[in-house]
Amino acid sequence: MTTMESLIGLVNRIQRACTVLGDYGGGDNTFSSLWEALPSVAVVGGQSSGKSSVLESIVGRDFLPRGSGIVTRRPLVLQLHKTDEGSQEYAEFLHLPKRRFTDFGAVRNEIQEETDRITGKTKQISPVPIHLSIYSPNVVNLTLIDLPGLTKVAVEGQPETIVEDIETMVRSYIEKPNCIILAISPANQDIATSDAIKLAREVDPSGDRTFGVLTKLDLMDKGTNALDVLEGRSYRLQHPWVGIVNRSQADINKNVDMIVARRKEREYFATSPDYGHLASKMGSEYLAKLLSQHLENVIRSRIPSITSLINKSIDELESEMDHLGRPIALDAGAQLYTVLEVCRAFERIFKEHLDGGRPGGDRIYGVFDNQLPAALKKLPFDRHLSLQNVRRVVSEADGYQPHLIAPEQGYRRLIEGALNYFRGPAEASVDAVHFVLKELVRKSIGETQELKRFPTLQADIAAAANEALERFRDESKKTVVRLVDMESSYLTVDFFRKLPQEVENKGGNPQAPVTDRYGEGHFRRIGSNVSSYVGMVSDTLKNTIPKAVVFCQVKEAKQSLLARFYTQLGKKEGKQLSQMLDEDPALMERRQQCAKRLELYKAARDEIDSVSWTR
Numbered sequence: 001m002t003t004m005e006s007l008i009g010l011v012n013r014i015q016r017a018c019t020v021l022g023d024y025g026g027g028d029n030t031f032s033s034l035w036e037a038l039p040s041v042a043v044v045g046g047q048s049s050g051k052s053s054v055l056e057s058i059v060g061r062d063f064l065p066r067g068s069g070i071v072t073r074r075p076l077v078l079q080l081h082k083t084d085e086g087s088q089e090y091a092e093f094l095h096l097p098k099r100r101f102t103d104f105g106a107v108r109n110e111i112q113e114e115t116d117r118i119t120g121k122t123k124q125i126s127p128v129p130i131h132l133s134i135y136s137p138n139v140v141n142l143t144l145i146d147l148p149g150l151t152k153v154a155v156e157g158q159p160e161t162i163v164e165d166i167e168t169m170v171r172s173y174i175e176k177p178n179c180i181i182l183a184i185s186p187a188n189q190d191i192a193t194s195d196a197i198k199l200a201r202e203v204d205p206s207g208d209r210t211f212g213v214l215t216k217l218d219l220m221d222k223g224t225n226a227l228d229v230l231e232g233r234s235y236r237l238q239h240p241w242v243g244i245v246n247r248s249q250a251d252i253n254k255n256v257d258m259i260v261a262r263r264k265e266r267e268y269f270a271t272s273p274d275y276g277h278l279a280s281k282m283g284s285e286y287l288a289k290l291l292s293q294h295l296e297n298v299i300r301s302r303i304p305s306i307t308s309l310i311n312k313s314i315d316e317l318e319s320e321m322d323h324l325g326r327p328i329a330l331d332a333g334a335q336l337y338t339v340l341e342v343c344r345a346f347e348r349i350f351k352e353h354l355d356g357g358r359p360g361g362d363r364i365y366g367v368f369d370n371q372l373p374a375a376l377k378k379l380p381f382d383r384h385l386s387l388q389n390v391r392r393v394v395s396e397a398d399g400y401q402p403h404l405i406a407p408e409q410g411y412r413r414l415i416e417g418a419l420n421y422f423r424g425p426a427e428a429s430v431d432a433v434h435f436v437l438k439e440l441v442r443k444s445i446g447e448t449q450e451l452k453r454f455p456t457l458q459a460d461i462a463a464a465a466n467e468a469l470e471r472f473r474d475e476s477k478k479t480v481v482r483l484v485d486m487e488s489s490y491l492t493v494d495f496f497r498k499l500p501q502e503v504e505n506k507g508g509n510p511q512a513p514v515t516d517r518y519g520e521g522h523f524r525r526i527g528s529n530v531s532s533y534v535g536m537v538s539d540t541l542k543n544t545i546p547k548a549v550v551f552c553q554v555k556e557a558k559q560s561l562l563a564r565f566y567t568q569l570g571k572k573e574g575k576q577l578s579q580m581l582d583e584d585p586a587l588m589e590r591r592q593q594c595a596k597r598l599e600l601y602k603a604a605r606d607e608i609d610s611v612s613w614t615r
């Protein structure tokens with residue numbers, strides 16, 4: 001007996017804790033449902049099948065709201081606790097923990113009011129259960145969940161979908177493998193048309209977890225009986241059917257006491273010519289004992305799987321809590337430490353992107369290996385060194401006196417003009433690498449788990465890193481433009497020394513006209529010489545621009561991306577630091593939820609452990 005009380009009471013306590021946390025199956029699916037793992041008994045029946053009467057009879061009290069239409073609009077978790085003989089009966093609601101109800105009429109009103117509190121007076125239904133505990137010497141330890149009665153049509157004031165909504169809600173309860181189904185059908189109706197049996201058969205085809213209850217045996221036509229159903233011939237279930245005789249409407253009107261009604265029911269079966277041989281296994285008292293016993297057995301057999309679910313959930317929650325990070329300390333020192341730690345984590349990831357291990361750094365090499373050479377190739381040297389332009393530049397450089405031997409000024413102007421074109425690709429390389437670095441900062445911030453909880457710090461780090469990247473870009477641009485300028489400020493003399501002498505070239509050809517120096521071939525040669533020189537410079541820049549860019553941008557980003565940020569950080573007050581560590585409210589909420597859940601599971605584990613000890 002001690003064990004039985006403890007086991008059903010244990011599940012009651014865990015169930016109540018679940019409801020407080022919003023876990024009543026379905027609904028919030030972000031956590032595995034402990035509620036669903038707990039065995040329960042759900043009461044299902046069509047309208048007027050006698051569902052309320054059965055429940056009241058099991059309790060031995062009138063306490064359920066009555067009326068037309070759908071009265072039960074929220075699940076009612078009814079927890080019965082047997083108390084010592086002679087002790088006073090009372091009821092307690094989970095939502096009114098400090099109030100003891102000894103007047104069951106007031107219990108009825110409270111159920112009604114609490115139903116309306118969530119559903120409004122709109123006649124809607126809601127899956128949020130009401131928990132009612134009844135302490136009485138006239139009950140057995142048992143928990144039953146009363147669900148809205150199945151209906152066939154919506155009546156005045158009810159939404160069109162009500163029929164389907166109720167069925168969906170009832171199904172969501174009874175389809176869970178841990179749910180024991182108490183299917184109520186009236187005997188004065190063909191069992192084949194019973195809503196309760198129809199639904200139970202759907203979710204429990206083998207009838208393993210369905211208990212069939214047949215009400216209104218006294219209302220059957222004279223000369224007929226329900227033995228075919230009660231003896232399992234009409235519809236076979238794994239558990240025996242239980243016949244019930246509840247109070248008639250006339251009894252209810254006359255306020256016939258429930259305890260008297262129970263006695264009358266006993267007498268009915270004891271003296272019934274049809275059911276006399278089944279008398280010891282009929283009636284609401286027998287049903288209550290049968291269910292209590294069965295529920296206790298089921299709970300006992302499920303304890304190992306419940307325990308393992310709890311342990312698994314505790315592990316999962318603890319690792320999620322680690323992931324979310326623990327709450328932040330309040331003193332400035334610890335906060336500074338947290339900020340630095342988070343920054344370091346970000347920097348580590350950023351470096352991994354550059355050095356390899358994470359993707360992205362290779363795109364910088366792509367700039368040097370593809371973009372820069374392609375841009376250099378596309379420079380419009382053909383136009384700049386066209387015959388026409390060479391002639392124009394060389395002639396203009398000579399002024400009124402054409403050059404005598406080599407057009408020194410012409411060469412210089414042509415080269416300077418050409419070298420100027422290199423600024424474009426040089427600056428574009430800087431910008432392209434800047435873009436890659438910026439993108440890697442963005443990615444690294446996203447990948448820094450530690451940062452997820454601090455949106456403000458995230459924005460601060462992003463701003464500091466981007467500001468640093470801008471500085472590096474400016475520096476890098478200055479440097480690459482300098483490289484180009486350096487090329488124009490002093491030409492490689494050797495190149496020109498090594499140029500084949502024009503005169504010698506033509507030496508072997510006496511036919512060559514003397515005036516060639518001022519003709520087309522002369523300018524073409526100048527163009528081609530300048531082109532070779534420019535090609536040589538292009539090859540040099542193809543190598544030196546990447547060196548400058550890496551030196552000014554990439555290396556700097558790796559070494560001192562957050563250097564300035566760190567200096568500023570040192571000057572910050574505690575208040576500013578805690579502003580930086582201002583967490584995302586959604587995350588705080590999640591941590592809180594996890595913590596509560598964890599508490600629930602740990603409490604549940606303790607409860608289970610304590611019961612195992614007493615066994």
Ligand SMILES: Nc1nc2c(ncn2[C@@H]2O[C@H](COP(=O)(O)OP(=O)(O)OP(=O)(O)O)[C@@H](O)[C@H]2O)c(=O)[nH]1
Nearest residue numbers: 047048049050051052053149216245246247248249
């Ligand atoms: N004579 C007799 N009447 C019964 C029996 N069971 C229920 N009734 C009557 O049938 C009517 C409906 O019973 P309820 O217990 O309210 O049925 P319910 O399934 O809860 O009905 P709803 O709440 O309307 O869905 C009431 O007038 C009861 O008095 C029974 O076994 N015998």
